[in-house]
Structures are given as C-alpha cells and as structure tokens.
Amino acid sequence: MSVIQFIKSKSFLKQLIIALVVFLIFAVAVVQWLKYSTNHNQKIEVPNLAKMSLNEVETVLNNIDLRFVIxxxxxxxxxxxxKSVIEQSPEAGQFVKENRKIYLTLNPSKYPNIEMPELYGKTKRQALSQLLAIGFRVDTAAVYVKDIAKDVVRGLLLNGNLIKAGDKIPKNSLIKLKLGDGNEGELQMEDSEEVSEEIAF
Structure with missing residues (x-):
C-alpha cells in the first residue's frame, strides 16, 4: 500500500482523530493544572497597613495568606x-496572589540627632536661616541680653538650657535665640558723659 493510499484509508483517519482527541485532552489538563498551581483566579486585596505596628501587620497579613518584608x-x-508602617508596596486596594510579599517602610522611633553649628556672633537672620535649613524650629520669642551688638547671637537655648556648637540635638527641636539688645554701648556712653560732667564740674 502506498503512502497516499494509507493517508486516505479509514485506519489512518481513525488514528489521526484519536491522536487529536488525546492532544486536546492533554492540552486542557495542562491549562487547568497551570491555573490551579499559579492561583490563576485567586485575588487578594491588599489591606491598608498605615500606622499599624509590626504585630498588627503580622496578624492582618497572616489571616489573608500574605507576607511582609521590611x-x-x-x-x-x-x-x-x-515604628509603625508609613509606606507599603503594593499599595492598599491592589490585588495580589496568595503568599505575595508586601514591602514595608517604617517610621523611626524619634527624630535623628543633628550637630549644632557654631552660631555665636552671627546675626539673627543668619542664625534663623541656618537653623531652619538643617531641620530645627526657632522660637519667635528670643531672649535679649545686655550687649552692644543688637540682634547678634550670644547663645542658644533648648528647654531653658544653654546649648553650644557641637552638641547633638534632635531634629525639629525648638531653639530659642539669645540676642544682644544693642543697649550696652549706649549705657556706657551715658556713663562716660556723666563722669565727664562730674570732672568738669
């Protein structure tokens, strides 16, 4: 029997149909297995973890089969x-598959410390600009001390305590300036005039 005759025979057609049926069954089985193994239809909504502690995060995510990484x-x-959650990825409301990792950014326990720069002898404007630039707040009510130089820094205060250059101060601290009042020179001049008048008399 020639090849052409075999291809046209009922036996070949029967075998071809059986092969096609087996292939289709195999293909459907593979697709279903892939759907099952990859959780194709399973979607979990990511919860909002903002401001939660790590213990709260662990409880919430364990209940919905998700994990987290800091x-x-x-x-x-x-x-x-x-130490609570300040950012998360994926964001709340997105849908992910089971066992997906949620990446977390935490809020530190406090402000970092910043080294106090040397401000003695600088003007009020210079000191104010520099303190604000490095993350401090400045009390609007300065303390004035007797000094010939008006509005020149003569000290720094934190909670009533004197601080100096090089001290480590928490960022966002409220700093109060000690400034010269510009009166000492005038008082000295007035005293000198009184002495001169007494001598002349």
Whole structure:
C-alpha cells in the first residue's frame, strides 16, 4: 500500500482523530493544572497597613495568606506612631496572589540627632536661616541680653538650657535665640558723659 493510499484509508483517519482527541485532552489538563498551581483566579486585596505596628501587620497579613518584608525606615513623621508602617508596596486596594510579599517602610522611633553649628556672633537672620535649613524650629520669642551688638547671637537655648556648637540635638527641636539688645554701648556712653560732667564740674 502506498503512502497516499494509507493517508486516505479509514485506519489512518481513525488514528489521526484519536491522536487529536488525546492532544486536546492533554492540552486542557495542562491549562487547568497551570491555573490551579499559579492561583490563576485567586485575588487578594491588599489591606491598608498605615500606622499599624509590626504585630498588627503580622496578624492582618497572616489571616489573608500574605507576607511582609521590611525594606527601609523613612524620616521621622510625628503624625505616625513610632515604628509603625508609613509606606507599603503594593499599595492598599491592589490585588495580589496568595503568599505575595508586601514591602514595608517604617517610621523611626524619634527624630535623628543633628550637630549644632557654631552660631555665636552671627546675626539673627543668619542664625534663623541656618537653623531652619538643617531641620530645627526657632522660637519667635528670643531672649535679649545686655550687649552692644543688637540682634547678634550670644547663645542658644533648648528647654531653658544653654546649648553650644557641637552638641547633638534632635531634629525639629525648638531653639530659642539669645540676642544682644544693642543697649550696652549706649549705657556706657551715658556713663562716660556723666563722669565727664562730674570732672568738669
């Protein structure tokens, strides 16, 4: 029997149909297995973890078969509890598959310390600009001391305590300036005039 005759025979057609049926069954089985193994139809909504502690995060995510990884600490934000979640990826409301990792950024426990620069002898404007630039707050009510130089820094105060250059101060601290009142020179001049008048008399 020639090849052409075999291809045209009922036996070949029967075998071809059986092979096609077996292939289709195999293909459907593979697709279903892939759907099952990759959780094709399973979607879990990511919860909002903002301001939660790690214990709270662990409880919430374990209940919905998700995991978490801490990747970083942000700059301290006083609006968030210490060591709570400040950012997350994926964000709340997105849909992910089972066992997906949620990457978390935590709020530090406090502001970092900043070294106080040398400000003695600088003008009020210079000191104010420099303090604000490095992350401090400045009390609008300065303390004035008797000094010939008006509005020149003669000291710095934190909670009533004198601080100096090189001290480590928490960022965002409220700093009060001690400034010269510009009166000492005038008083000295007045005293000198009185002495001169007495001598002349």
């Amino acid at each position: 990747i970083d600490s942000a700059s301290f934000n006083p609006d968030y509890p210490a």
